[in-house]
Amino acid sequence: GQNIDQPTEMTATEGAIVQINCTYQTSGFNGLFWYQQHAGEAPTFLSYNVLDGLEEKGRFSSFLSRSKGYSYLLLKELQMKDSASYLCAVKDSNYQLIWGAGTKLIIKP
């Protein structure tokens, strides 16, 4: 079957750096997405990786290793507004998105 694994919850301190991991086993691979979802709101797109390596976008970076079935989202200079759930999703061989359950990130002052 297809599977996306992420930690359920993480806690970090304002101003610090946090890394959220995602491992996947899917039928085929056509890219990996990270979305942010604040409580009670819709998911919003953060990043997309299809080739191995690091993609940087301001305070957020996303890394992919296709051979290891692994990605991480790196958040730097954490702010209180970064408290949210972070969803990892992989596009499979049918170009359908398979979603992880999300990682709830709690930021403490």
Next chain:
Amino acid sequence: IAGITQAPTSQILAAGRRMTLRCTQDMRHNAMYWYRQDLGLGLRLIHYSNTAGTTGKGEVPDGYSVSRANTDDFPLTLASAVPSQTSVYFCASSDSGGGGRQDTQYFGPGTRLTVL
């Protein structure tokens, strides 16, 4: 304002009743999707449409139906609601649908549905 709208925002429904969740996008996206989101589970695809006039079944289609008469609208109907359909429902759209590589999906605000 460009984006996706959903209606209603929330609804409490008696079991056995019929309910249609509405979704409209003004981005002229070809593809649209319906997901449900339950605590502890990832988003699960119910139905999708790669272009107006076509629809397909996702991971959890039973008990739901959709139609895509035009580009903008993609309603989701529960013919006879059951308590296990209590969930948050998100509609999403993307530019190209099946075959597109990145084809980022953009989400509506969601409908919180409770079936008693």
